[in-house]
Amino acid sequence: MDVDQTPELAAQREAHPELGELIDQLQKYSNMKLFHQLTNTLFQYLSSPPFAAREPNAAKDLLAFFNGFIKPLESKLDKVRWVQILTIVCKPQAADSALEIIAPYEAAVAGQRDAKYLWQALKAEKQTLAGQLEEAKEALESLGKQIEEAYEVQALIQSQFHKTNLSCGSILDAHKSFTRAPSCTWRSHR
Numbered sequence: 001m002d003v004d005q006t007p008e009l010a011a012q013r014e015a016h017p018e019l020g021e022l023i024d025q026l027q028k029y030s031n032m033k034l035f036h037q038l039t040n041t042l043f044q045y046l047s048s049p050p051f052a053a054r055e056p057n058a059a060k061d062l063l064a065f066f067n068g069f070i071k072p073l074e075s076k077l078d079k080v081r082w083v084q085i086l087t088i089v090c091k092p093q094a095a096d097s098a099l100e101i102i103a104p105y106e107a108a109v110a111g112q113r114d115a116k117y118l119w120q121a122l123k124a125e126k127q128t129l130a131g132q133l134e135e136a137k138e139a140l141e142s143l144g145k146q147i148e149e150a151y152e153v154q155a156l157i158q159s160q161f162h163k164t165n166l167s168c169g170s171i172l173d174a175h176k177s178f179t180r181a182p183s184c185t186w187r188s189h190r
Contacts, residue, residue, distance in 0.1 A: 059097075089101065
């Protein structure tokens, strides 16, 4: 079935011809409104070598693809998966830029507990990297309490929380401006 390609995917095909098969799948699933399959293919595509954080143009390319093709799909995709996509897109971005990218989606994920927790962990991670250590510490303490009081929080969410919490704690320890409170230590959560 031949279909016209969106300008965003045409640009991706020109920039990354080696990913033509994945681009074809993205177009097909997008046209057919098969959003679960589209999400899975997006993860494959975003995990491909041209978008690795160490690539010099990865931040710019990911952001352009996100703004042109992925962003309009936000309301159609699972919220946890949406935050996972935000995480990939934000990884090579400067921390302040990443905070600007994720900020508008706070309200969009607020109604889905696990997506909200994952978004909060992502925000705290970027705050830590941006040097907003007190804000990150407070956010992580609050998130830790929410996770402790919640029922059956996905392992993915807990893992991201612990990773961010450990990272924040390490940076705070390195700056020697903070003594970790028990609720902010990754060892106190299971």
